[in-house]
Amino acid sequence: MTKHADIRASLWGDNALPLRPPSQVMNLERLGSLHQSRLSFMRTLVRRIFRERWKIELATFELNNDGFGTVVYEVNAPDGLFSFVLFSDLLLPEERNDRVIATKWDLTMALVEGRVNPEYIAKLKENVPKQEAGRVDSRVFVLSRANRSARNFDYVVNQLATGQQPDVSKIAEVGYLYRTTAVYGSGKLGMADWEKVQQKHRDFARPFASEMFVCFMLRNFSLLQVEHIARHRNEQTFTPMRADIKRYFGIGNSTGLGMAPYLVNHPVLINQWIEMRELALARIRSLGAITSQIKTTLLELLKRCAQHTHETITEDKQQTQHNIILAQEMNKLTEQVVTNFTSWNELIAFSEQHCSLQSQEILVSVMLELYPELVDDLEDFHCADENLDLDPLMPLHQLKAVIERRYDWALAIDFDAEGARETYWYRSEEKMEPRLGSIADVEGKKKAMALAVGYAVRKCYNILVDYIAANPSQITARFMVAHPKLRGIVRRIQGMDRCVYGDIQANLLDKNVLPMHLLRCKLAFFGVSKFDPRSRLWVRNTMFQGAPLLEDIGKPFSDDWFMPLIPKQ
Secondary structure, rough: OHHHHHHHHHOOOOOOOOOOOHHHOOOOHOOOOOOOOOOOHHHHHHHHHHOOOEEEEEEEEEEOOOEEEEEEEEEEEOOOEEEEEEOOOOHHHOOOOOOOOOOOOEEEEEEEEEOHHHHHHHHHHHHHHHHHHOOOOOOOOEEEEEEEOOHHHHHHHHHHHHOOOOOOHHHHHHEEEEEEEEEEEEOOOHOOOOHHHHHHOHHOOOOOOOHHHHHHHHHHHHHHHHHHHHHHHOOOOOOOOOOHHHHOEEEEEOOOHHHHHHHOOOOOHHHHHHHHHHHHHHHHHOOOOOHHHHHHHHHHHHHHHHHHHHOOOOOOHHHHHHHHHHHHHHHHHHHHHOOOOOOOOOOHHHHHHHOOOOHHHHHHHHHHHHHHHHOOOOHOOOOOOOOOOOOOOOOHHHHHHHHHHHHHHOOOOOOOOOOOOOOOEEEEEOOEEEEEEOOHHHHHHHOOOOHHHHHHHHHHHHHHHHHHHHOOOOEEHHHHHHHHHHHHHHHHHHHHHHOOOOEEEEEOOOOOOHHHHHHHHHHHHHOOEEEEEEOOOOEEEOOOOOOHHHHOOOOOOOOOOOOOOOOOO
């Protein structure tokens, strides 16, 4: 049996492990309560880099004393050579804009196939700083840009230039030197598409691996740059930054509605991500031995989660309250482990009875930390064939049964209730970002994006029931001829019946829908931390905080940067 077949057997075979039901896992609020884990893409990327000992070195370093210029890193990975090219430019205060519609940034960068010569660097310099307004060829497979932190960048430079370390309590308020404003891949702007990357570049043949790598490299460059500027500002008093403080710096990110449609439009892929996380949990519940060392480490991680949450600063009052509750519930779980812990199933049941969804899901992440031998091999199974094929020969009574079984959640929603169809999703032509609109805007509604899966299923089901009453022995092909506009939703219904999860069980048209849950879910799979909602529509967060540094490659690596804490001063 192949490794992939073995994974599928654990999901579907006669001795399949018990998975949590879709009605629980795919609840929108629960999805919005997920946290980073060992299977998050940042964690799996860093493990791979350190396990395979990638060789990442500066090939070009042409920065002036103020940190402006060009830098090229050469990346020697097991299956290829790549170049990470950065352009650092002077950005005037009046030009600074963190929105996606900005036209200038402090840093712009590209991840490129192969080694770059001066002529190619010049070509990149003509286009990469322009971002959407420029064009690149298929050697490039990620473009990104970033701006300096107004609160941290100059402060850190001044501290190092005068021989002092940054105050870690100040760094905790904003845990980064740069924040990204976009990371583009998958064929945009002339770049290599995902199919080429997946087939030709095995080092990045996992979802979002190249995008995460660019953010990882940006984080390391930011630390190099502040030391470079500080050294030239005052070479006599300059002191390098302590390694533990360096590791505490991450990369900032702001995520808005642009990420939300992805979860709806890629259901097979999302199913794969969630299946692997749920399979890891099921393995632990069934196979994870509870030794004294496991119990000790569990208590340490629960304490760390409480402290990390306490150290997370957010301006959102509701999120602040959530964090207070989460820290309290970590203490509650700690008491349960100390006094009455003999089974993972019992501890999970206790969390579901006495804790919020946030705490329930952080317990899952903690459990995954404890058993790398049961979890880490699943990182190889995050890709999926996303084809949703129509089965024209399926009898209509079988199609109806699939809807009733798999989409019972959609049939249970009263779409005629007040506010149930108040909202629609569209793409703004001015901002080039998804937006929420109201049905009062009749013209705008004509441009609605097809994200209302639940409502589409309900409409399809109603039409199907009437059609079967008149044509009880027909097959799907006849139904499609009669109702060709339903082809897309029928294909999805049939295709998703092969998956355990994948469909978000929520009415995304409801006036009270919280897109924040969609953003949180995807960001958790990326591996971000310290969520700071700015509204119901966008959230700030931190990437790679606590991760090892480039200079740590080749040294002993324990992969223990889950929920990083403030370094001791």
